[in-house]
Structures are given as structure tokens and as C-alpha cells.
Amino acid sequence: MTFPSHTVQLEIASRLELIDVVQTLLARLALFVGFDEEAIHYISVAVRESVSNAIRHGNRFDATKRVGIAFRLADEGIEIRVRDEGEGFDPEALRNPLAQENLLRADGRGVFFMRSFMDEVGFSFLKPRGTEVTLVKKLGSPLVRMVGVRV
Numbered sequence: 001m002t003f004p005s006h007t008v009q010l011e012i013a014s015r016l017e018l019i020d021v022v023q024t025l026l027a028r029l030a031l032f033v034g035f036d037e038e039a040i041h042y043i044s045v046a047v048r049e050s051v052s053n054a055i056r057h058g059n060r061f062d063a064t065k066r067v068g069i070a071f072r073l074a075d076e077g078i079e080i081r082v083r084d085e086g087e088g089f090d091p092e093a094l095r096n097p098l099a100q101e102n103l104l105r106a107d108g109r110g111v112f113f114m115r116s117f118m119d120e121v122g123f124s125f126l127k128p129r130g131t132e133v134t135l136v137k138k139l140g141s142p143l144v145r146m147v148g149v150r151v
Contacts, residue, residue, distance in 0.1 A: 027044065033073050
């Protein structure tokens with residue numbers, strides 16, 4: 001996805017209560033781009049999961065570590081990058097939330113939601129440390145993709 005230079009950046013301490021600030025900004029920017037309320041809801045779930053994972057798993061609730069969020073706006077849609085200062089992880093090693101043994105678990109669905117609600121999800125592992133998650137949603141694309149579900 002090609003984006004012009006319309007970028008808004010935000011940096012927060014690793015505190016869960018600051019996710020609401022990110023959500024408020026995201027909703028306004030997504031509305032500005034042209035998403036409707038339903039699409040904004042799904043984008044918000046994906047971004048909330050990404051920021052929460054950065055705080056919980058990446059920065060391990062260390063309020064001295066920062067979470068960076070960049071929103072790039074375009075006529076085609078929105079790209080959100082969420083960066084933490086953690087050790088990183090292997091996205092392929094995550095448990096399948098649709099597996100029978102994981103269906104009743106209260107956790108482990110964040111990346112699944114991101115992949116289901118966004119058109120593109122990517123992970124970059126930064127040197128010397130840190131993970132950056134890239135989420136892309138294009139205007140007019142399906143709201144939900146059933147990733148990993150057999151029909």
C-alpha cells in the first residue's frame with residue numbers, strides 16, 4: 001500500500017490505561033480517512049490487541065519502556081505501526097486459538113484477531129531489541145476474514 005506523507009505519531013508509557021488514548025485517536029483518524037463505525041470497531045479491536053501485547057508481552061508492563069504508534073493515512077486506507085522495546089517473539093509459535101484445547105482459554109487470540117480484521121499484518125524484529133507490528137486496512141475491503149477457519 002502506498003501512502004502519502006499524512007502520518008500521526010504517538011508514544012505512550014507501557015500502561016494499559018493509555019490504550020484508551022490510542023483508541024480515541026484511531027477512531028478520529030479512521031473516520032477522517034472514510035471508514036464507517038463498523039469498520040472502525042474492527043480496526044480498533046486489532047489495534048487494541050497490538051498495543052496491549054506491546055505493553056504486556058513486549059515491554060512487560062515496564063512503564064519506563066515506551067510503545068510507539070504511527071498512523072499513516074491515505075485515500076486507500078490506513079496503516080498502523082505499533083512498536084515496543086521487548087525481546088520479540090515467534091509469531092509462528094503461537095497457539096492456534098481455534099484448536100479444541102484452546103477454545104476455552106481466556107487469552108491467546110490477539111494475533112488471530114489482528115489477522116482476521118486487518119488486510120495485512122506484519123511483524124518486524126528490531127535491533128538491538130523491539131518488535132514492530134504493521135496493520136493495514138484498506139477502504140472497501142471485507143471487515144472480517146476468517147483466518148485459519150475451515151468451512
